[in-house]
Amino acid sequence: MADAEREFVEYVSARLPSLHRTAFLMCGDAHLADDVVQQTITALYVNWRRVSRADNVDAYVHRMLVHKLVDEKRLSWAKVRLLGSMPEPERPPVTPHDELAERDSLVAALAHLPRGQRTVLVLRFLCDLSLADTAAAMGCSEGNVKSQTARALVAVRQLLDVTEMSGRNPR
Amino acid sequence: MTTLDEQRISELLRSAPVPEPRVDVGRAVRDGRRRRRRRRVGGIAAVTVMAGLGVVGAVQLGGAASRPAPATPAVAASPAGTVSAAPGSPVTCEASWLPRPIGGPVAVANGVDPTGRYIVGDIGTGREDGRVVLWTDGQAGVLPAGARHAAAVNAGGVVVGTNGDGTGWVYRDGGLRFLATPPGYHAVLVHAVNGRGDIAGTARGAGDSHQAVLWSADRPQEYRLVGQPGSAATGITEDGTVVGVMGQLPYRWTPQGTGAALAVPDGYPRASVESAHGEWAIGMVPGVRQGGAVQMLPVRWNLTTGAVSLLPFPGTTGIAGNGDLLVGDGAPLVVAPDGTSRRLPGRPEVRATEAGTYTANGISDDGLTVVGAVYENQVHRPLVWRCRR
Numbered sequence: 001m002a003d004a005e006r007e008f009v010e011y012v013s014a015r016l017p018s019l020h021r022t023a024f025l026m027c028g029d030a031h032l033a034d035d036v037v038q039q040t041i042t043a044l045y046v047n048w049r050r051v052s053r054a055d056n057v058d059a060y061v062h063r064m065l066v067h068k069l070v071d072e073k074r075l076s077w078a079k080v081r082l083l084g085s086m087p088e089p090e091r092p093p094v095t096p097h098d099e100l101a102e103r104d105s106l107v108a109a110l111a112h113l114p115r116g117q118r119t120v121l122v123l124r125f126l127c128d129l130s131l132a133d134t135a136a137a138m139g140c141s142e143g144n145v146k147s148q149t150a151r152a153l154v155a156v157r158q159l160l161d162v163t164e165m166s167g168r169n170p171r
Numbered sequence: 172m173t174t175l176d177e178q179r180i181s182e183l184l185r186s187a188p189v190p191e192p193r194v195d196v197g198r199a200v201r202d203g204r205r206r207r208r209r210r211r212v213g214g215i216a217a218v219t220v221m222a223g224l225g226v227v228g229a230v231q232l233g234g235a236a237s238r239p240a241p242a243t244p245a246v247a248a249s250p251a252g253t254v255s256a257a258p259g260s261p262v263t264c265e266a267s268w269l270p271r272p273i274g275g276p277v278a279v280a281n282g283v284d285p286t287g288r289y290i291v292g293d294i295g296t297g298r299e300d301g302r303v304v305l306w307t308d309g310q311a312g313v314l315p316a317g318a319r320h321a322a323a324v325n326a327g328g329v330v331v332g333t334n335g336d337g338t339g340w341v342y343r344d345g346g347l348r349f350l351a352t353p354p355g356y357h358a359v360l361v362h363a364v365n366g367r368g369d370i371a372g373t374a375r376g377a378g379d380s381h382q383a384v385l386w387s388a389d390r391p392q393e394y395r396l397v398g399q400p401g402s403a404a405t406g407i408t409e410d411g412t413v414v415g416v417m418g419q420l421p422y423r424w425t426p427q428g429t430g431a432a433l434a435v436p437d438g439y440p441r442a443s444v445e446s447a448h449g450e451w452a453i454g455m456v457p458g459v460r461q462g463g464a465v466q467m468l469p470v471r472w473n474l475t476t477g478a479v480s481l482l483p484f485p486g487t488t489g490i491a492g493n494g495d496l497l498v499g500d501g502a503p504l505v506v507a508p509d510g511t512s513r514r515l516p517g518r519p520e521v522r523a524t525e526a527g528t529y530t531a532n533g534i535s536d537d538g539l540t541v542v543g544a545v546y547e548n549q550v551h552r553p554l555v556w557r558c559r560r
Contacts, residue, residue: 005200012196020192030190037194045203067549106183114486115527125177126184131335139277139551141293141301142335143320150360154443156180158419158457 008048011057012041018127019065025122027069028111036068043068062127063137066119109159117152120145262539264558266518269542271553272311273302280306280542280553282533284324285366285409285448285492287540290533291321291330292553304553305330305342315347322372323363329388331364339372341388348391353384363407363446364388369426371397371407373415383415383424398422398430406447409492412474414447421454423474433472434479442470442479448536449492450475453482471496492536501526503556505538515541515556523547529554 019040023033043064044051054060110118116138123134124145135142271278273294280292288308295301303314303321307328314321314330318340321332330342331350337358339350352359356374363371368388374396375381383397383404397404397413402422404415411426414433419441421433435442436456444454452472469482471490482496484506489497494508503515517529523546531543541556 009196009200012199016192016194016196020194021187021189024189025184025187033190034193037192038199041194041196041199042202042206045199046206048203106180107187107189121180122184125181128181136296139546139549140279141277141281141295141320143293143322143333144281146320146333146335147360153177153180155455158441158443 004049004052007052008045011052012044015058015061016041019061022062022122022127023065023069025107025110025126026066026119028107036065039068040065056133058127059129059133059137062123062129062133066123066137067139069119105160106156109156112159113152113155116140116144116148117155120148121152121156124149262513262558262560264513264515264541264556266516266554266556268518269306269553269555270309270311272304272313275301276550277301278304278553279530279544279551280532280555281321282323283535283540283542283555284326284328285536286326287535287537287557288326289324289328289330290542290553290555291324292542292544293320294553303330303332303342306555309555314342317349318342318347322361325364325368326366327368329364329368331361331370331388333359333361333372337375339370339386341370341386341391343368343388350386351392351394353382353394353396356380356382359384362405365407365409365411367409367411369407369411371404371413371415373403373405383413385413395428397424397428402430405443405445406452408447408449408474412447414444414452414474416443421452421472423452433474434477436470436479436481444472446489447474448490449494451490451492451494453487453490453496456481488530488532489534491534491538493538495534495538497531497534497541499530503529503531503541503543505534505541507538513558518545518554521545521547531556 019037020033023036024030027033040061044061051057051060110121119138120134123129123137129137131142131145135145138145269280269290271294275295277296278292278294280290282291283289290306292304293301294304301319302316303318305312305314305324305328318332319334321330324330331340333339338352339359339361341348341350350359350361350370353374356376358375359372360375361370361372370386370388372384373381374384380400381403382400383402385395385397387393398417402415402417404413406414413424414422416422417430417432421435421442421444422430423433424430433444439456442454442456444452446453450473452474454470456468456470469484469487470479471482472479484498485500487496488499496506498504498506504512505515506512515531521528528547529543529545531541533542534540539558542554544551544553
């Protein structure tokens with residue numbers, strides 16, 4: 001038991017930043033991301049002995065995370081447009097201005113995507129989940145994941161193009 | 172996809188600024204220990220957490236045993252609200268379960284034909300083992316395993332879809348056939364089929380090349396490219412009008428293949444079209460800028476008049492041939508062209524009340540049949556709403 005607990009703490013400590021990034025990018029709300037990650041790792045602890053024997057622990061944990069987000073009543077995702085609460089990075093990375101602007105606008109752009117679209121983007125391109133694992137995590141078909149991905153890419157491209165263009169106007 | 176490929180998205184997601192996590196691993200261990208004790212004493216409350224790790228079967232059996240017969244119930248007392256309608260045209264709706272011919276925690280109805288007789292959906296674990304189910308007059312049949320991810324069904328029961336490898340297919344009269352992928356492209360995405368068996372979709376190739384394509388259910392190995400390279404088709408109406416995009420413009424093509432841009436609402440730079448039924452099409456425009464980002468807004472076109480209008484909803488999932496809009500704002504809502512709306516009722520035995528418990532995915536041409544699913548206890552179950560005027 002003590003070994004299992006140490007394993008759990010090691011696993012969670014290592015994965016915490018990535019779980020939190022995933023949750024935050026999916027919901028756009030720092031507090032909600034904290035809550036959901038906390039709930040997820042608590043549930044993970046309860047089931048750790050079984051989960052840690054799973055073939056793909058990461059995929060399973062992502063699935064838990066998505067379900068917690070879906071279950072979270074406050075998260076009326078379609079209405080999450082919390083741009084006012086978009087957090088400032090504490091230490092802005094040193095990068096060219098354009099790239100920095102694009103990163104910020106991506107976070108803002110995600111806030112405007114429908115729930116499913118932002119979830120597929122995060123799961124597939126941040127978490128590197130396969131089509132099958134993304135579908136499993138979201139509880140939908142792979143065809144659904146593919147069409148949501150295609151739509152999300154189109155939407156993000158439009159959003160970023162628009163912000164890029166409007167960002168360039170003053171210059 | 173020239174300015175932003177998938178790798179770029181991936182880099183942006185990895186480097187996007189996020190706040191510091193405020194999560195306490197020690198608290199998770201403490202809370203988790205308490206919960207474990209409770210579970211040992213208190214029964215199986217935690218079992219549902221394990222969906223996806225082999226406990227699904229048990230949850231399924233439990234659900235099936237307590238599942239009511241798919242017969243229509245009395246009008247349900249509903250967490251989603253009861254039916255409301257315009258004065259003078261009362262509409263009553265009932266939600267019924269669709270039978271599940273095979274097991275699987277992800278069972279969803281995705282589309283309905285214009286008459287409301289045929290319904291298509293997927294049942295599986297959500298992994299690459301889902302099977303396509305066709306309900307005909309409420310009776311379920313399972314399509315051959317070679318067909319995955321149904322996109323649409325027409326009034327003759329012809330089903331079309333796209334497999335995970337980008338192969339299009341058509342299912343008719345019990346037979347499954349595959350659609351030709353045009354030379355120079357490596358995948359297709361099939362979106363719609365009309366009553367004549369015209370199938371609309373988009374072929375995709377290297378470097379994000381793509382073009383709208385039409386097939387016929389009669390001759391699936393033949394195809395016709397629509398418009399110019401850079402076009403995409405997302406819908407087809409009963410008269411053969413194809414809708415989609417050309418570059419960044421919303422577009423329509425006549426059955427003969429003559430293309431014309433659809434109107435973009437004043438003040439908006441571009442728009443995309445998602446689907447079309449009857450004389451209506453729906454899509455999205457990039458809306459107001461807020462803090463450096465843009466909010467996508469749903470729009471509707473009248474294909475007869477060419478008029479386009481912005482819709483006052485967070486999003487739309489479908490439009491009926493009579494102009495009824497299917498709106499998902501947390502619970503299914505049908506909005507008629509005159510602005511009157513009706514909230515679809517729930518099932519009395521569904522306890523979950525969270526937004527998103529009920530999803531509606533398809534609507535018949537008269538707006539009276541809507542199909543979708545309920546998500547509760549980590550299981551999706553397929554549902555049909557049938558309404559009467």
